[in-house]
Amino acid sequence: MNQGHRRNRKRRNAIVLVAGLAAGGVGLALVTMQANATDAPRATTRAASPISCPSVADRLPDVPQQARAEVDRNLELLRSQIAEAGNRLATTRGQGGPDFVQNAILGPLKDKRTATVDRIALAISRTGAPRPQGLSGLAACTLAGGRGQQGRGQQGQGQQGQQGQQGQGASPSPAAGNGPVPEDFVDITKVAPNVPARPRSGRNASKGVFKTRCGVNAEGRHNSDNVIVAPGVGNGAHHTHDYVGAIGVDAFTTDDTLAAADTTCTNGDRSTYYWPVLRDRGGVEQADAGKPGGGAEGNIGKILTPTSASLTFVGSPTTKVVAMPRFLRIITGDAKANANGGANANAAWSCTGFENRVQLKDKYPICPAGSEVVRTERFQSCWDGRNTDSANHRSHVAFADARGRCPAGFKAVPQLVQRLTYSGLAGSTAFAVDSFPESLHKPITDHGDFINAMPERLMKQAVSCINSGRRCG
Template sequence: MRQRHKVNGTRRKALFGVAGLVLGGGGLVAINVGANASDSSEPSAGGVVCPGVEDRLGDVPQPASAEVQRNLELMKRDMEAADTRLSSEQGVSSRTVLDPLRSKRAAILERIEIAVERAGAERPKDLQSLATCTAAGTGAATKTPGGNGQQSPQQPPATGTPQPSGGPAPEDFVDITRAQPNVQPVRNGGAASKGAFRTRCGVNKAGRFNSDNVIVAPGVSNGAHHTHDYVGAVGVDAFTDDDALAASRTTCTNGDRSTYYWPVLRDRDGVQESDADKQGGGAEGNTGKILTPVRVSLEFIGNPNSKVTAMPRFLRIITGDAKANANGGANANARFTCTGFENKVELRDKYPVCPQGSKLMRVSKFQNCWDGKNTDSANHRSHVAFADQRGVCPAGFRPIPQLVQRVTYNGLAGSTAFAIDSFPESLHKPITDHGDFINAMPKKLMKKAVKCINSGRRCG
């Protein structure tokens, strides 16, 4: 009989005691995440009951143990938060609490599976069947999408505003006409590189989407747990390598084979997308119709302090942080604005409510300094950096062209029923917006871009 974890809203005990026991030379770790067996108290009226996970994990490889432990602790916190809400909020329905919890657990269990598999062990079987929790007295839980052949739930109809339980919250939106101007003009020095090079790659009208992340999780399907929009190189997914990029077809008009990708934006106002019950989509809390931008601007600009040098081919850059709300915001770099306000207001942790006649715009400004050696790094960040306000790079770094990406959407004036895709635990917060770029420009094209930028011209 499967062990089940019980959370009591008034008497909480430690649910996950994680202990590592190295098993003789094989690099395996036995992880015990059992519930407190001596706790015989029954859950409160709002108590949340979730399936135990430890009996399905078996021996976890040593390289995966830290990641597995971190994810198990995250499940614990999610379960406690759900129990607190169900126990303390008057009138809240169990489905409002349990559906988002199920989505979060499904994503976390998937990450555990990936961690174990990447460490060289067999992927744990049927973990997705453990995603569904129940509330005391409510009977059967909502079925887990895609788990053990169980049926997917019907999505609740949208109401014109996002569902608070899965985010974003009403306070994540602000009327941009009431926001204080905060965009400062660039002050160029005498040696500044004042030019710009634009590459035109379209707006992904063909609908080439996937929930992979070739930079952070190469070789792992659904590594992003949210859906990405792509322009540039055609057919990029988790298994695309440098050779594939170099030989790829491209949507760019100048032969640029770089890949540019970012989380999709969805209209959550009552319209379902075809991925409503799929990984990266509705199964992980990303619901609604995927919106195609009306314009994607990809512009490489110079440095206010000096000339720029060429980026190396296959340089990888991530700007922003998909988990910024959980990570303290250290790497956050989201910028939202509306057309007509681009040079006045950029919102970093709010979605703008645009006035009639204005379009929503997402702005991503990528790192503009490079360490001169590496095209990637273990954390995918330390090989690149941002210059300071004067344009000075950190010691050991050199200035490179800065990619400024602007993605513009029509039809959202006055709306608060949209959100970017996110990890389930990130709740679609605007601060989690991010962009990814792999430079695969042919060397001649990069040389042309650098010459254009350093000479002060606008090209492309």
């Protein structure tokens, strides 16, 4: 797992959102901060295109203690540079020729970011740690309106055409260039077994299982927010999530509102479990066909309700587990894995009847008749013992190694295993997971999000159950 350094949740890179390029000018800028809900403007991101800058924090190795203050300062500077560029974009709209935005805004922004990421790399290398490689490639930012505006226009035409076809009884087809492509699918019956043997359990293993039953989101609770990654920012995910557990979770949910929420779970678990929806892209369009998080961002087709949603907590093959802290946040997988190189990808696709033999990371399965599509997410099971979140939302938790051992300084906690199944897709290549527009619905971008809000007594029950080898829930 890519180990980013730990920072307070209040100090996060900014995301500057701007309207798409219009004829002869630049649209109005909307600046929002990717910060926690107490200090972020409560603006809904309805603009079509962002100034999109690669995340430097997500690409950093574990930052030595001696360098953290300087790295923090420079990460904060990156945030302010993006905000300043967004403000300039707004105040200069309509000025200059066709190259004005590149020459006057994006070009200078790249130069500033180049110098800043170089200072970050230098600060780390001064401690004797290896100098991070590849950071200079993160300096360039883009205004998606140039390319993305055209793409959205094509997509809109495609959707209008699809709706026209529907009137004639034909099934719509995904918009050209929006993904997925035929190469993203594979006949699971032709894939060689690839599931490794599980680690052998030691004498101190925690072999129990605790299940929390929270339903399948049959009520259709959806939104395109992500309170972990983009608190206080509406449509921060740019794709739609299913939610089970705590009711009413959105970008503005706080620990206090989560603790007081009603829940779909039968045991009083107020945790929130959410994941990108799966859509049937060969059938009728969903009601969100033209809305943010839906068709406006390339997520088209009917949202499928899982036939089952299993949320199971399991133990460690080497040690007893300790209780998760309340409000621990865990993201598993990477919604931008196809662009980020796959280091944090954790997708696992299969079909019922094949799960013990075949798990696919970068392919969707074509399942045989009578088999259901399966999505499985095994969350990180090691916790640093101190933090409930970190700057990149990853450094405070980790995966155990091949033998089931946590990294030095980390403690084993109950591991969430999320398993979703979908019927009616046997033989189909017309389904896809929701994604950011640039992620093209690649199967490797599947991911899951979890905030622990179990009452303390319930977490104690789960730990006792797992450590004593029982099956509960």
